[in-house]
Amino acid sequence: MTVPTSGTRPDDARRHNRTALLRRLHVEGPCTRATLASELGLNRSTIKAVVDGLAEAGVVTEAVPAQRTGAGRPSLLVLPEAQAAVVLAVDIRVDQVAMAMVGIGGQILGRHSWNLHRTTRLPGEVITHIAESAQLLRDELGVREQGVGVSVPGVVRRADGLVHEAPNLGWREVALGSRLGAVLGSPTTVGNDGDLGALAEHVRGAARDANDLLYLSADVGVGGGVIVGGVPLRGSGGYVGEIGHMIVRPGGRACFCGEQGCWETEVGEPALCRALGLPEDTPRGVLVAELRDLEARPGRLDLLSEVGEWLVTGLVTAVNMLAPELVVLGDLFAALPTRLVDRIREELHRRSLVSRAAGRTRIAVSPLGRDGKLVGAAELAFEPVLGAV
């Protein structure tokens, strides 16, 4: 046990205020100086100094709001200039890589994606393709990223972006962070996809108002992330957990990780395909269409009752362990029929001791679609960038 100590110097304070103000604009959007002052707990002269400094540097502008409210002279809005700080977000999935140049405020300036197959999924291939696509985006948009954030479905060492194991990609011990950083020539941070999905929901999705949340998503695998007290949960050495490798069904189906009955084997994309009588490699679009079809034909909902049961079983464990106020279902889980989600919500509350005691655990569906992890990768890249603008 160590006793923390800390100190604050005037320079630290100025930088802190500048970063806090920029972060406020980045996350919540344009607002008046008065709002900034009250939200940040700073006096107006401090706000004026910071805004003037940022405006001089071309990072913000001030403008008359389009819609006037009330009488009198309208207050100017402080707007972030999207292109004043740009990051490159990369979402490496099992079947696809998506990339985007993202400006302050979260504006997507341009994007590019391509499909992955068994033969194009090798780390070297993926890294080369990312580098080429980044150059295309830079040329097309006339921008240069100040940082890169990468989402990977695997166990990642945050410090240097080493991917220890990404079973569904077939990757082991890939020095992704340093290799990408070298070819892109920009500071590159790599994160676990579930962790970044949670970050995206917290900053721009269903969990903006929640400080204790569990994000759960299905792609080919099942991943998730946990935010506690507004801060992403990290374990030893900065590693995040792999909630998809909770054992929900001992002796169940074999998982890539070597175990049997992991949550991802029982409720992931192949499990959903099997439940609907589709081949396990059914294209995502077809699977989503079939799930939407169930919405219209509730009589067929029983097809998903077993998957639903394992989803609830895992959620009871997760909620009993972590006591979140909100569970966000993302990616493919966001396509589950509403009636199934309603049923899961009721079952979770009925069966979880902690949900009963601590107050009904809410379940929300992500509004970010397939972009969740891409948005999270952008936010990962913005963290150091906003402090340096």
Next chain:
Amino acid sequence: MTVPTSGTRPDDARRHNRTALLRRLHVEGPCTRATLASELGLNRSTIKAVVDGLAEAGVVTEAVPAQRTGAGRPSLLVLPEAQAAVVLAVDIRVDQVAMAMVGIGGQILGRHSWNLHRTTRLPGEVITHIAESAQLLRDELGVREQGVGVSVPGVVRRADGLVHEAPNLGWREVALGSRLGAVLGSPTTVGNDGDLGALAEHVRGAARDANDLLYLSADVGVGGGVIVGGVPLRGSGGYVGEIGHMIVRPGGRACFCGEQGCWETEVGEPALCRALGLPEDTPRGVLVAELRDLEARPGRLDLLSEVGEWLVTGLVTAVNMLAPELVVLGDLFAALPTRLVDRIREELHRRSLVSRAAGRTRIAVSPLGRDGKLVGAAELAFEPVLGAV
């Protein structure tokens, strides 16, 4: 998502330094002014002012060390005065209540305990008995506690000490914190037993050097606590999770909480009794003696193989979810045969994706015996007290 702001004033700094120094002495024991200066990152004149102030208030003394090291004049040791701040620790278990008056530095000044049975386990009875025993301890020791910390095996609302549900005690919606606070006349804080067991290991047990740990203990139920980055993990509204109610064996034995196959039904005290062919209500001492006997007769270890399997299954899930560097086995689990613990350690590492990737998760046995939660309750009470001395 909110942007935090903060400020520091000179008064805050003085109080912060005083509390940090006292906390250092409380946790790590006596040391020299020079050590305090280097560990706390403060200059010697600041340390002198703080130590002189505390000595004047009778909270610390300075003395020549018993063992001299090296030549020259020995450095004086700064020692906390145990009786300068005393708290009352209460550990409410299913079969026993244990209480202790604890001084700065963790010294137990006096203790008292009694057994609980079905008829004496009612909240009113327990509260009355605690109040009477507290008065006896105060009179006997000539001290008065400055705060009270209480450990309960249940779901507790930290803010006011409401026990929502303590299934093994048969308690529901008991306003324990306010009722005890009223009869004792001292500020009273109530915590979950697993959470406090983790705190005890972190401050005074097997996890002093670990910042990311999972504590797991068996009494009648199974409880646990998680510390992440040196801070106890809290969920929504300050609630802590109930790791004993992870579902490890769907369709398994019925649990008090209404589920089937919770971790606590498969590996708790009754499960250990069943595995050894003992009645489920075998006295603790007999059960522990039987477990020690297995140590000497490894041939009988197979009796525990099923319990061991469920222990590993739950640990794989917990380690995959939380990525701790250390798992501490406490209370009754500390009596498990060494060979079984060794086997669990190997199996966990082999089967957990996260343990393999993030580095071998260590497993340690608690050195605190049955006192773990009592020690944790004392530390819970000391948190506000050390800041107010």
